Amino acid sequence: MRVISGICKGKQLKAVPGKSTRPTTDKVKEAIFNMVGPYFSGGIGLDLFAGSGGLGIEALSRGFEKMIFVDKDSKAIQTIHANIDFCSFREQSEVYRNDSFRALQVLKKRGIRFDGVFLDPPYRKQKLEELLSIFNNGYIKENGFIVCEHSKEVTLPARSGNLRQWKHETYGIIGVTIYRMTEDTEEKGD
Template identity: 60%
Template sequence: MRVISGDWKGLRLKAVPGSSTRPTTDKVKESIFNMIGPYFEGGIGLDLFAGSGGLGLEALSRGFEKMIFVDRDTYAFQTIKDNVKTCKAEDLVELYKIDAERALKAIVKREVTFDGIFLDPPYKKQQLISLLEKIDHHTLVNESGFVMCEHHSDVELPQQVGNLVCIRKETYGIISISIYRNRDEEEAQ
């Protein structure tokens, strides 16, 4: 696993030890960033089920200016810390060892919005529709921002959740990627 492009291109990242966390493959990660970027001029991101931190670090490498990483797993949390250190990105990140529901409640209280939100929850505990509803209800994604959902290809996500519209869906074997943007932004394009 490595950073694909940007400032940290080629840096090797650690994977979370054990089999409880499934890392996004480099091929799928490249496809995700081709759909949402591929590069950015600033922005704040949220990597809600961060695992190794690979998606959030890729976004930082490609131009995001800040990333909040959230994962409740002790091994994942330590792996994110190690990978952030490898990228020398300590000043660009906030790390939280907390579950996604509590993290979203804390974020709502901070009144922060994001240019990009990465959702890659464990496939066996899919809660993407509920998360999308909360993101929409609290307007956590900026007008021109995106929400990226990685899910099992058997999972069919709705075309629209509140003001969030699925603008693109791609499948790679058993993995599907669904990209959501605000409806108003889509109508303006």
């Protein structure tokens, strides 16, 4: 597992010890960033269910100015800290050990709005539709995106409030669905 591109290109990241997390493969990570980027001029991101922090670190390497990492597993939190220190992203990072839904309540109170969100919950416990519904309540900036990584068997809705499905791809057993925040729910011409 490595940083694919940007200022930390080629750096090897640590994986979370054990089998409690499933890191995003380099192939899928590269495909995701080719769809949403590939590079950024600033922005605030959220890596929810962060695991090793690989998606958030990739976003920082490619130009995001700040990333918030959330995971409830203590081993994942230790790994995220090690990886952001290794990539010299301590100043641009906030790391929280918390349940995803509680973390979102805290972030809402802080009034943070995100340019990009990465959701990669455990496949057996995915609540992506519920999370998409929550993100419609002022968490995402206009034209911001949400990347949902899920089992290929999962079919997510074309719309969730003002979130509109923008792209969907499958990579072996993995599905990736990307949403964009729109100003209204009216169908726009493609």
